[in-house]
C-alpha cells in the first residue's frame with residue numbers, strides 16, 4: 001500500500017538529510033506509529049506520502065502509484081485517497097461542525113444529496129451528531145479534533161495520516177481520540193500516526209517504526225514507545241484515562257476488520273480489533289483521475305436537525321448507497337483529503353485551505369469560504 005525504496009530527503013539549505021535512505025513498507029489495514037525524537041523525520045515521512053514533498057532520491061509507491069508519475073495537476077486527485085489529521089485541528093472558524101465536514105465534499109463537487117447523507121453519518125460515528133450546528137470555538141479540544149477526523153474520513157480514505165493528533169489534548173480525551181482512530185482502522189483504513197505519546201503507543205501495541213536522525217532504527221510489529229534512544233522518563237505523565245473512563249486500547253480482538261464496517265458500537269470503539277492480518281492485503285491500483293473533475297459550484301449546505309434523526313445508516317466508512325456522482329467520481333474512489341501543513345516547495349506561498357487540503361490544485365478557482373485556520377481553544 002505504501003512503499004519507500006531508498007528514500008533520502010534533504011531540504012534545501014540543510015546539510016544533513018531529514019531522511020537517509022529509508023526502506024519501508026506499510027500494508028493495507030495496518031495501524032502504524034511513527035515515533036522518534038523531535039526532528040527525527042516523522043512528519044517528513046507523512047509529507048512524502050502525501051506528495052507534499054518530493055524525495056531527493058529514491059521512489060515512493062502509494063496505492064499502486066509511483067508518486068513520481070503523478071503530475072502536479074493530478075496531485076489533488078491522488079490526495080483524495082488520503083485523509084489527514086493534525087495536532088492543531090485546522091477547522092474553519094466561521095463554519096459550524098456540519099459545514100466544516102461538508103466543506104471537503106463540496107470542494108470536490110459531491111452532490112448535495114451525498115453531502116446531506118455522508119456528513120450526518122460521519123458526525124454520528126465520531127460522536128458529534130448532537131453538535132452539528134456548533135461553531136468550532138463552542139467545542140472542546142477533543143470535540144474539535146473529532147470534527148477534524150470526521151472531515152478526514154467523510155469521503156472514506158484508504159489511508160489516514162495523523163500527525164500528533166493528540167498533541168493538544170488531555171489524557172482522557174486523547175484516549176477517546178485513539179479509540180476513534182482504532183475503530184477507523186478496524187473498518188479497513190490504514191492509519192499512520194506520528195506521535196510522542198508513550199502511553200498511547202504502549203497501550204495500543206501496534207506496529208512501531210522508530211526514526212532516529214532520519215533512519216529507521218526499529219520496526220516492531222507490536223511495539224511500545226520506549227527504547228534506548230527515546231527512553232520513557234520514570235514518573236512522567238502518561239496519557240492514562242481516569243478510573244471512570246472506559247478502558248481503552250486493551251485486549252486486541254482476533255477478528256479481522258470487516259471490509260464494510262458497521263457503525264461501531266461504543267464497545268467497539270474502546271476495544272479495537274487487532275490489525276488486519278497480512279493475508280488479505282495488497283490492493284489494486286487506485287486510479288488517479290485522468291481528467292480534471294468538472295467544476296461544480298459548491299452548493300450551500302445547511303444542516304437540518306431532521307438529518308440527524310434518521311434511522312440507523314451505514315457507516316460513513318462503508319461504501320455509500322448509490323449516489324449521483326460527478327463523472328470524475330467514476331474514476332476516483334471516494335476518498336478524503338490531506339492537510340499537512342508544510343508548503344510544497346513548488347506551490348504558491350498563499351494557499352487557500354482547499355489547496356492545503358489537497359482539494360484544489362494551487363491556482364485553481366478559489367473558493368468563497370473566507371477560509372482560515374482555527375486552532376485548539378483549550
Ligand SMILES: Nc1ncnc2c1ncn2[C@@H]1O[C@H](COP(=O)(O)OP(=O)(O)OP(=O)(O)O)[C@@H](O)[C@H]1O
Nearest residue numbers: 011012014018036037038039040041042043044045
Ligand atoms: N521545510 C523544511 N526545510 C528545512 N528543513 C526541514 C524542513 N522540514 C523539516 N526539516 C528538517 O528535517 C528534519 C526532520 O524534520 P521532521 O519535521 O520530519 O521531524 P519530526 O520527527 O516530525 O519532528 P517533530 O517531532 O518535532 O515534529 C529536522 O531536522 C527538520 O529541521
